[in-house]
Amino acid sequence: MVLLLVVGQVATEADSGSQEQTTVTVPPTSPNPTEPLPFDETTVERFFTAVKSQLQCGYPMFGVPSLVPLKLSYTLKTSFDLLSLKKISVVASNITVHGLNEFSWDPSRTRFTRTAATVPLSFPNVTAFAHTSLNGANGTSFVELRNVSVRLDAQYEEKDDLLYVTELSGSILLEDAKVKIASLFPKSAKLSKIWNKAIGKSLPILVELFNGGKLKIEYLSRLLSGAKFYAMNTINNALNTHNLNFDRLVESMLKFADGTSDSLQCEESAAMNGNELVGWQRA
Numbered sequence: 001m002v003l004l005l006v007v008g009q010v011a012t013e014a015d016s017g018s019q020e021q022t023t024v025t026v027p028p029t030s031p032n033p034t035e036p037l038p039f040d041e042t043t044v045e046r047f048f049t050a051v052k053s054q055l056q057c058g059y060p061m062f063g064v065p066s067l068v069p070l071k072l073s074y075t076l077k078t079s080f081d082l083l084s085l086k087k088i089s090v091v092a093s094n095i096t097v098h099g100l101n102e103f104s105w106d107p108s109r110t111r112f113t114r115t116a117a118t119v120p121l122s123f124p125n126v127t128a129f130a131h132t133s134l135n136g137a138n139g140t141s142f143v144e145l146r147n148v149s150v151r152l153d154a155q156y157e158e159k160d161d162l163l164y165v166t167e168l169s170g171s172i173l174l175e176d177a178k179v180k181i182a183s184l185f186p187k188s189a190k191l192s193k194i195w196n197k198a199i200g201k202s203l204p205i206l207v208e209l210f211n212g213g214k215l216k217i218e219y220l221s222r223l224l225s226g227a228k229f230y231a232m233n234t235i236n237n238a239l240n241t242h243n244l245n246f247d248r249l250v251e252s253m254l255k256f257a258d259g260t261s262d263s264l265q266c267e268e269s270a271a272m273n274g275n276e277l278v279g280w281q282r283a
């Protein structure tokens with residue numbers, strides 16, 4: 001959703017520029033679908049500011065919950081051997097993710113056309129808290145991810161005067177991470193501290209492996225591919241409901257950035273309460 005909004009926004013800027021020129025030339029040239037469109041940075045910034053505040057409410061009509069913070073109803077159950085010494089079973093529930101509404105956008109690496117877009121975003125601090133139970137001992141653990149760079153790639157096409165997203169992909173780069181696991185050794189706060197420190201020390205290596213694509217987390221890939229189809233479904237549903245083609249999307253994104261009363265705006269009363277990503281889990 002965010003990505004498409006961006007695309008539309010940016011494209012409007014491009015269109016308004018070319019329209020001024022077509023007042024001089026007689027034959028209106030149809031736009032080249034693969035030609036990069038120019039965009040106005042301040043308008044895109046204004047658009048992202050609107051997106052950040054909209055994230056408080058999500059888009060309840062399309063089943064998108066509030067992302068500030070994002071609450072997952074998912075319960076993660078797994079177990080691992082701690083240096084073959086101790087079998088640890090982990091249950092993580094009530095997961096909340098903070099920081100998804102704090103990001104910056106890199107104009108210099110942004111590119112979009114009438115059929116594809118690439119948008120790089122950077123999140124300085126994404127932190128997930130979870131109620132965790134380790135071998136039955138309860139506590140609150142967290143994972144703090146610093147400077148996460150996300151590159152979103154989208155492909156889309158028009159069919160029967162409607163816009164459809166046909167592919168979403170991207171990459172994630174992580175600069176640094178910090179983890180604290182609660183109740184590692186419930187009977188010894190000292191041991192827990194030592195182990196949390198040791199885990200912290202090994203994180204740079206894990207970050208390297210993750211960035212190099214060598215650390216494949218099966219659970220994460222499944223979650224991400226589920227999220228991809230959930231996102232595509234949600235976006236296409238929204239485009240369809242609002243009867244948007246590329247140009248009408250652009251128009252509606254401009255309204256959104258300007259906060260006009262007929263735009264899709266955040267209404268305090270519309271904020272979802274039971275905000276869980278039900279559709280995501282189903283996917």
Ligand SMILES: *[C@@H]1O[C@H](CO)[C@@H](O)[C@H](O)[C@H]1NC(C)=O
Nearest residue numbers: 071093094095130131132138
């Ligand atoms: C999880 O959250 C629900 C609703 O927010 C709450 O009722 C429940 O007590 C929480 N469970 C734990 C273990 O924190």
Ligand SMILES: *[C@@H]1O[C@H](CO)[C@@H](O)[C@H](O)[C@H]1NC(C)=O
Nearest residue numbers: 098099125126127128144146
């Ligand atoms: C990151 O965000 C979390 C949750 O909002 C906060 O508790 C933590 O202090 C932040 N860390 C930094 C380095 O800003």
Ligand SMILES: *[C@@H]1O[C@H](CO)[C@@H](O)[C@H](O)[C@H]1NC(C)=O
Nearest residue numbers: 093131132133136137138139
């Ligand atoms: C830990 O929390 C779970 C619910 O999340 C509860 O069933 C269990 O009894 C708790 N264990 C302890 C030792 O408090």
Ligand SMILES: *[C@@H]1O[C@H](CO)[C@@H](O)[C@H](O)[C@H]1NC(C)=O
Nearest residue numbers: 124145146147148175176177
């Ligand atoms: C994240 O990036 C910013 C700016 O690029 C930098 O100032 C900051 O130190 C970085 N934070 C971490 C934890 O590496």
